[in-house]
Amino acid sequence: MIVKQLDDLLGTEAEVRGAAFESRRILLAADGLGYSLHDTVVKPGSVQELEYRNHVESNYCIAGSGTVENVATGEVFDLRPGTLYTLDRHERHIIRAGDEGLRFVCIFTPALTGREVHDENGSYGLPD
Numbered sequence: 416m417i418v419k420q421l422d423d424l425l426g427t428e429a430e431v432r433g434a435a436f437e438s439r440r441i442l443l444a445a446d447g448l449g450y451s452l453h454d455t456v457v458k459p460g461s462v463q464e465l466e467y468r469n470h471v472e473s474n475y476c477i478a479g480s481g482t483v484e485n486v487a488t489g490e491v492f493d494l495r496p497g498t499l500y501t502l503d504r505h506e507r508h509i510i511r512a513g514d515e516g517l518r519f520v521c522i523f524t525p526a527l528t529g530r531e532v533h534d535e536n537g538s539y540g541l542p543d
């Protein structure tokens with residue numbers, strides 16, 4: 416059994432900061448599960464255009480408000496606590512956070528190692 420506590424990860428390498436988000440990586444590739452699980456906090460008013468070409472990402476909103484847009488179709492979906500979106504077709508998407516920001520429980524498959532950074536496409540690379 417693996418048991419972890421978010422407080423214990425804060426201030427360690429498992430806490431990753433991007434321009435618009437903080438991602439607390441609770442489970443990573445090193446845990447050997449095939450997926451990684453993150454507690455992701457998105458900054459109020461931020462806009463992120465992303466496209467995970469190498470991963471499938473699921474985001475389950477647990478706080479805040481905003482929208483996610485499917486760039487190819489123009490569809491815009493409201494995000495609020497209880498909303499899940501999964502980028503099962505690696506869709507290019509735009510996340511717009513409202514005034515309170517957003518907080519997600521986030522799962523990536525395959526698992527992130529924790530060293531990835533967004534490239535020019537908004538994608539994370541695969542490990543070497």
Ligand SMILES: CC(=O)NCC[C@H](N)C(=O)O
Nearest residue numbers: 436438453455457510521
């Ligand atoms: C929704 C969002 O902010 N995605 C970017 C960060 C990603 N969820 C991560 O945890 O690395």
